[in-house]
Amino acid sequence: MAMAHGTRVQYEPVAEIGGGAYGTVYKARDTESGQFVALKSVRVQTDQNGLPSSTVREVALLRRLEQFDHPNVVRLMDVCATQRSDQETKVTLVFEHVDQDLKTYLERAPAPGLSPGRIKDLMKQLLCGLAFLHSNRVMHRDLKPENILVTSQGQVKLADFGLARIYSCHMALTPVVVTLWYRPPEVLLQSSYATPVDIWSTGCIFAEMFRRKPLFCGESEMDQLGKIFEVVGLPPEEEWPTDVTLSRKNFPPLMARPITDFVPEINEQGAQLLLKMLTFDPLKRISALNALEHLYFHDEETLIETKS
Known part of the structure; x- marks a missing residue:
């Protein structure tokens, strides 16, 4: 991790892109290459040796x-650290800059929205990125349309992965509401979780590409769980995690409804894949690698799309 080089400024901020839960993000110009980059800074607590130890580990992983x-x-292009005080270091991560995220991309799509072939292509790329992260033991933990970038050529790039842990100490200081809408049941219930969390979020995003609006818009953890059970049904007692305080009895006994009631434009294979992603029990949820093997990605539609 390079400490900042004296007075020479390599990255000139051009515009503020947005303030996330983790602080402000800037679009900047690299004065050496002339390329645009995205800068994300975070203040990190340091240990006795003046080093932000957990951050160093996370950054090394990235x-x-x-x-x-x-x-x-x-792409993570550079990391700069500037010591602000004995207790605090400012770490700036320099990423490649991509003009739009999936949220903007969906909003800009002319009615009636994206074609089935385009959705399939975006999903395939998203799952490829996710399979890569998961095979390297990296969880994203905060997948949502704002964290998925789409280049002008239609290439999908996952952003802000691995940052959940870098930022966790900083998060406590930020009174920002991180959206619940893409959170899986095990996180809402505060149970233990692993890579399947990202698959649930991906399922929510898959549905949203067809609907052009989020699938589950809860206002609190309880409300979010309720909205999920209205679609997938209340899970059986034996699937309810044992390490949680919230009882299954707090929810009405709902039956699952056909997913096509909520995502009418999806085809049969797509609906099957979506349900495998929106499976309550994380151990039964499909993996990113298996999702890529699903029939949805191998049916005749793909062949027609490539010919036209």
Whole structure:
């Protein structure tokens, strides 16, 4: 991790892109290459040796992934650390800059929205990026349309992965409401979780590409769970996690409804895949690798799309 080089400023901020839960993001110009980059800074608590130890580990992990240069993962180009005080270091992550996220991309799509072939292509790329992260033991933990970038050529790039842990100490200071809408039941119930969390979020995003609005818009953890059970039904007692305080009895006994009631434009294979992603029990939820093997990605529609 390079400490900042004296007075020479390599990255000139051009515009504020947005303030996320983790602080402000800037679009900047790299004065050496002339390229645009995205800058994300975070204040990190330091240990006795003046080093932000957990952050160093996280950044090392992101740097290691960088060596693979995966097409569906946003590039981390540089890391700069500036010591602000004995207790605090400012770490700036420099990423490649992509003009739009999936949220904007969906909003800009002319009515009636994206074609089935386009949705399939975006989903395939998203799952490829996710399979890559998961095979390297990286969870995203905060997948939503704002964290999925789409280049002008239609290439999907996952952003802000691995940052959940870097930012966790900083999060406590931020009175920002991180959206619940893409959170899986095990996180809402505060149960233990692993890579399947990202698959649930991906299922929510899959549905949203067809609907052009989020699938589950809860206003609190309880409300979010209620909205989920209205679609997938209340899970059986034996699937309810044992390490949670919230009882299954707090929810009405709802039956699952056909997913096509909520996502009418989806085809049969797509609906099957979506249900495998929106499976309550994380151990029974499909993996990113298995999702890529699903019939949805191998049916005749794909062949027609490529010919036209």
